[in-house]
Amino acid sequence: MSSIELFAGAGGLAMGVARAGFQHTAIVEWDHNACQTIRANKSHYDSHGEDFDLYEGDAREFDLSRYKNNIELISGGPPCQPFSMGGKHKGNLDDRDMFPIAVRSINEILPKAFIFENVKGLLRKSFSDYFNYTCLQLSYPNITKKNIETWEAHLSRLVQAKEKGVQPLYKVGFKLLNSADYGVPQKRERVFIVGFRSDLSVDWEFPRATHSEDSLIYKKWVTGEYWKKHNISKAAKYDPPKRFLNRIKSQKERGMRYPNTLPWVTVRDALSGLSDPEHPSLLDPQNHVYTPGAKIYKGHTGSPWDEPSKTLKAGAHGVPGGENMLVRDDGSVRYFTVREAARLQTFPDDYFFHGAWSETMRQLGNAVPVKLAEVVASSVAEALSGKA
Incomplete structure (x- = not known):
C-alpha cells in the first residue's frame, strides 16, 4: 500500500x-x-x-x-x-x-x-x-x-x-x-x-x-520479577505503594486474574546493554556520547531509572533547560545521550542521527x-x- x-x-x-x-x-x-x-x-x-x-x-x-x-x-x-x-x-x-x-x-x-x-x-x-x-x-x-x-x-x-x-x-x-x-x-x-x-x-x-503502570508495579512489588531481571537487590529498601497492593488483594479475593497487560517499559529496560557514557565501551553503538552541563531546575528534575522516562522535549536550540536527563542512583543528573534518547523513542541502534548534539536532540524531541x-x-x- x-x-x-x-x-x-x-x-x-x-x-x-x-x-x-x-x-x-x-x-x-x-x-x-x-x-x-x-x-x-x-x-x-x-x-x-x-x-x-x-x-x-x-x-x-x-x-x-x-x-x-x-x-x-x-x-x-x-x-x-x-x-x-x-x-x-x-x-x-x-x-x-x-x-x-x-x-x-x-x-x-x-x-x-x-x-x-x-x-x-x-x-x-x-x-x-x-x-x-x-x-x-x-x-x-x-x-x-x-x-x-x-x-x-x-x-x-x-x-x-x-x-x-x-x-x-x-x-x-x-x-x-x-x-x-x-x-x-x-x-x-x-x-x-x-x-x-x-x-x-x-x-x-x-x-x-498493551502495557500498564499497574503491571509494572505488580512486577516490582508483588512478584519482584523486575528487580530480579536487573539483578537489583536494593528493592527491599523501597516502600511499595499500599494503594496498589490493596487493589491487588481485592482482585485476588474476587478470583480475577491480575494484571492482564504487559508492564510499562522503564528507562533501565531501554538502556540495558549501553555503557555509562562517561566510561564508554568500544561495543557501544553510534551517537552514544556524553554531554556535560546537565542541571536541575524547579519542575525539571530528570527521569528516574525504574519508570518510563519523562517526555523528551525539543527546545528552540536543542535541549531545553532541565530536560532530557537521567537521574543517577546518587541523585545527580546527566543528559541522555543521543543513542539513549533514540532508544527511548524506539529507534533502532543502527539508526544514525545527522547534526550536532543540540540539533539531533531537537530531532528526537520532535519525533x-x-x-x-x-x-x-x-x-x-x-x-x-x-x-x-
Missing part, C-alpha cells in the same frame, strides 16, 4: 508506517539536518525494497496533484509549536500551523486513510474551536475555505453542512495516546487524528493499550516514537486490507 509522509522530521512516524507495510512514495521535510538523517537511514523506510522521493522543502510548495487517487495513506506530524505547552500558544495565528496543508493534501489526493499526530496541548480548551474546525475540515476537505473568508466563517459553513446531514468524505476520530501504554519507555502523550474515506465503510477503533507509530499504522493497514 502506497503512502506519503508530510512534516517527517527525523522519521519516527514514517518508519512506523513503513514497518506496518506501507511503501512511501514521497517523504516531505523542510529541515536540512532531518533530511540528512532520513537519507542516512533510507533502508528503514523501504518496506518493500523500493525507492521514494525525499522532498527537502516547504510542504506548502510540494506538488500534490500528481498523486491524486493513487495513494492509500497520508501521514504526518504538523509542527507542534503553535499548540505546545512550552510554546507561545498562538495556535492558528502561528505561521507554523500546517494543519491547513494537511487538509489540502487530503482534498487534492483523496487517500483511503490518513494519520496525523500532534501535542496534547492541541486539546486545550483555548484551542477547542480551532481543533473542532480542523476535524471538520478533515471530514469535509471538499468544502474549502474561500480566499476572503475567516476561519470562523468557514467553521460555520462546515457546521451547517454537518447539521444538514451532508455526507462527509472522511470518517474522522481522534484520541490522546500515552506512548508508555504501547511499550514505549517514555510517558509521552500525543493526539492522533485518524480518518478513513467514507465510501470504504471501514469500521475501526484505536488500538487498545513520534517508532513503536507507537507502528501500532497505530498497523491497525490502519489491517482495516484497509479488505477494502482495496
Whole structure:
C-alpha cells in the first residue's frame, strides 16, 4: 500500500508506517539536518525494497496533484509549536500551523486513510474551536475555505453542512495516546487524528493499550520479577505503594486474574546493554556520547531509572533547560545521550542521527516514537486490507 509522509522530521512516524507495510512514495521535510538523517537511514523506510522521493522543502510548495487517487495513506506530524505547552500558544495565528496543508493534501489526493499526530496541548480548551474546525475540515476537505473568508466563517459553513446531514468524505476520530501504554519507555502523550474515506465503510477503533503502570508495579512489588531481571537487590529498601497492593488483594479475593497487560517499559529496560557514557565501551553503538552541563531546575528534575522516562522535549536550540536527563542512583543528573534518547523513542541502534548534539536532540524531541507509530499504522493497514 502506497503512502506519503508530510512534516517527517527525523522519521519516527514514517518508519512506523513503513514497518506496518506501507511503501512511501514521497517523504516531505523542510529541515536540512532531518533530511540528512532520513537519507542516512533510507533502508528503514523501504518496506518493500523500493525507492521514494525525499522532498527537502516547504510542504506548502510540494506538488500534490500528481498523486491524486493513487495513494492509500497520508501521514504526518504538523509542527507542534503553535499548540505546545512550552510554546507561545498562538495556535492558528502561528505561521507554523500546517494543519491547513494537511487538509489540502487530503482534498487534492483523496487517500483511503490518513494519520496525523500532534501535542496534547492541541486539546486545550483555548484551542477547542480551532481543533473542532480542523476535524471538520478533515471530514469535509471538499468544502474549502474561500480566499476572503475567516476561519470562523468557514467553521460555520462546515457546521451547517454537518447539521444538514451532508455526507462527509472522511470518517474522522481522534484520541490522546500515552506512548508508555504501547511499550514505549517514555510517558509521552500525543493526539492522533485518524480518518478513513467514507465510501470504504471501514469500521475501526484505536488500538487498545498493551502495557500498564499497574503491571509494572505488580512486577516490582508483588512478584519482584523486575528487580530480579536487573539483578537489583536494593528493592527491599523501597516502600511499595499500599494503594496498589490493596487493589491487588481485592482482585485476588474476587478470583480475577491480575494484571492482564504487559508492564510499562522503564528507562533501565531501554538502556540495558549501553555503557555509562562517561566510561564508554568500544561495543557501544553510534551517537552514544556524553554531554556535560546537565542541571536541575524547579519542575525539571530528570527521569528516574525504574519508570518510563519523562517526555523528551525539543527546545528552540536543542535541549531545553532541565530536560532530557537521567537521574543517577546518587541523585545527580546527566543528559541522555543521543543513542539513549533514540532508544527511548524506539529507534533502532543502527539508526544514525545527522547534526550536532543540540540539533539531533531537537530531532528526537520532535519525533513520534517508532513503536507507537507502528501500532497505530498497523491497525490502519489491517482495516484497509479488505477494502482495496
